[in-house]
Amino acid sequence: MKVLTGNDLPTGDVIWWTGNGWSRHIEDARDVADQGESIARAEEGARHVTGPYVIDATVTADGPRPAHIKDRVRALGPTVRPDLTLKPADPNAGSWVI
């Protein structure tokens, strides 16, 4: 699947395209198929996102899993600071990245 991601303009937070908006949780991301570039242009023009780009991801029972480790780190947070990730209560969250 293809997933659209970028950063929230005022906060810089990593965000994912949900089909009708943006979420900070990759579990909410939806397949943009071949529409990623056009959605990105429109959303960037509306200042809903900065630096948008499309990535490859696989479909899993827990939601999309980015193909590249860099985007998995972006999706979770720094593996060396579990307390600062999106899943601070899950001690095994980092294994999803690796």
Next chain:
Amino acid sequence: MYKYDQYDQSIVDARVEEFRDQVKRRLAGQITEDQFKPLRLMNGLYLQLHAYMLRVAVPYGTLDGRQMRMLGHIARKYDRGYGHFTTRQNIQYNWIKLSEAPDILAELATVEMHAIQTSGNCIRNISSDQFAGAAADEVADPRVWAELLRQWSTFHPEFSYLPRKFKIAVIAADEDRAAMRLHDIGIQLVQRDGVLGGRIFVGGGMGRTPMIAPEIKDFITADDLLSYVEACLRVYNRYGRRDNIYKARIKILIHELGADEYRRQVEEEFVAVKALGLDPPKAEFDRITKMFAPPTFATFGPQADTAPNPAFDAWRAQNTVAHKQPGYAIVTISLKPTGGIPGDATADQIDLMADLAERFSFNELRVTHAQNIVLPHVAVSDLHDVWTALDAAGLAPANIDLISDIIACPGLDYCSLANARSIPVAQKIATRFADPERQRDLGELKLKISGCINACGHHHAGHIGILGVDKKGTENYQLLLGGSGAEDASLARITGPGFSEDGIVDAVETVTNVYLDKREAGERFLDTYRRLGMDPFKEALYG
């Protein structure tokens, strides 16, 4: 320490308001990201893996307690309670909001700090010896010259759009504690026949094409130094390649021209520059020099030995060095606890270091390129009190220059350029070698880790270097041996095929075992490697 005059303060204040307006226009959609990006980078604001990252300049690594406390305040108020001290003697914050960045810069300006020229193709923060003003072996305080260069390079109109970023280091001792020859320009202040001047090295650097700077001028008098540096930059600005980012650094120009031809062009340019009257008048030089006058040291009589305390004694032996003033010591605070993140400090720890500087070090601190903090002027009689306070805050690892005193870039945990994570590897190695006795037995061993070829973790200059790469989507780590950023500068060589994350920890242990087995009396790891060459290490690693 240098104190801003009205000109310094006004240009920094004006820059804050200019950036506030730029951010406002960006958030209002009046300028695009393509238009805004170079503007935010000129103010040290990057967009990194998780958020905006702000890099704050610490000129030549020197700051006072008030400034340090401000860094803690920013970590607490605008970030997530911590900051990361870098190999450029700066500090970075990883979780900055664009909408708050102007307020941060305004707060920094109140303590004579900023983020100007911490990014972009300009002259970056001038780096220097972290022991400047305290070291017994210096011929002058290099910060006077670093400050002069800071003023000259700030908003220098001719050098604001260089072919590529440009880094300058100034030292004033034969012992190189600033990796001077791995800078675009390295200056070593020296005395010749009673005259102060500088040796000028140009064209060093790390990154994808590491080079040790050749000596371009064996002596330029202090009166001509600034003009000579300007001439070095002019030749680069004129002929440096702008067509290929990977060949744009000055080291490539000098490599392609040859040092002799580059030197000839600089000498020619110097004649033209010198006529412009760029070098500072004596009154201005004296004004700056006065601000770096040594503090008023006390005179101590014979001091009683303190009661033995193994932990304190180990820290004192490893983390302090002799001061030029009898009765004082230079303290290096390690930001490398076992299993910690190299260079990170919490807001509370930053506040504590500010307090200790004010109470025990004439209100001075230094950031080191090895990502530690220095209290440069501590009375020997105060060392136990300093250690006690540091120990209570987790800031007393006794490991300076030992294997766990690792330089590591932020790597893939934070950096959008990285190919692999650096910090977890540093944590695993430090944990593997956690036994203090084992570390001390290994002796001086500088281990440096980068998460990509840009080499922010200085892996080329590590006695042991590690480079993280992306191998078909998986993190892989190359091992390098034999580098040095010191006065015996050398570039590390790759041992062979890379290793997994756990494999690289084993590989480090393997090469240290070779060292322990083969070393001769008094040899450091680096010395043994240089005597034996790569073969015995490769044999142990790969069979």
